Amino acid sequence: MNVKKNDTVVVLSGKDKGKKGKVLEAMPATGKVIVEGINIATCHVKPKKQGEEGGIIRREIPMYASKVMRVCPKCGKATREAFKVENGAKVRVCKKCGETI
Numbered sequence: 001m002n003v004k005k006n007d008t009v010v011v012l013s014g015k016d017k018g019k020k021g022k023v024l025e026a027m028p029a030t031g032k033v034i035v036e037g038i039n040i041a042t043c044h045v046k047p048k049k050q051g052e053e054g055g056i057i058r059r060e061i062p063m064y065a066s067k068v069m070r071v072c073p074k075c076g077k078a079t080r081e082a083f084k085v086e087n088g089a090k091v092r093v094c095k096k097c098g099e100t101i
């Protein structure tokens with residue numbers, strides 16, 4: 001997985017190309033992610049119980065993690081992360097600005 005939960009990502013292709021959002025959920029088993037405000041599907045919901053309201057709900061549907069790219073919170077650019085060892089711990093750094101992300 002190139003992204004993790006709470007990462008900010010930019011969409012590389014599809015109808016939401018160029019949009020940014022926060023990763024709400026990463027699913028390594030399927031290689032998919034759910035990104036806030038991206039890949040929205042509208043579902044028509046029928047009331048299941050009496051008294052419950054039906055209607056239209058909008059929710060994010062999972063998309064392939066390969067279609068998004070991490071955005072560096074420091075410089076705001078889409079980047080692949082590099083790794084470096086700092087004080088004995090492996091940290092992720094931005095390839096563009098070198099900041100720990």
Ligand SMILES: [Zn+2]
Pocket residue numbers: 072073074075076077079094095096097098099
């Ligand atoms: Zn950066």
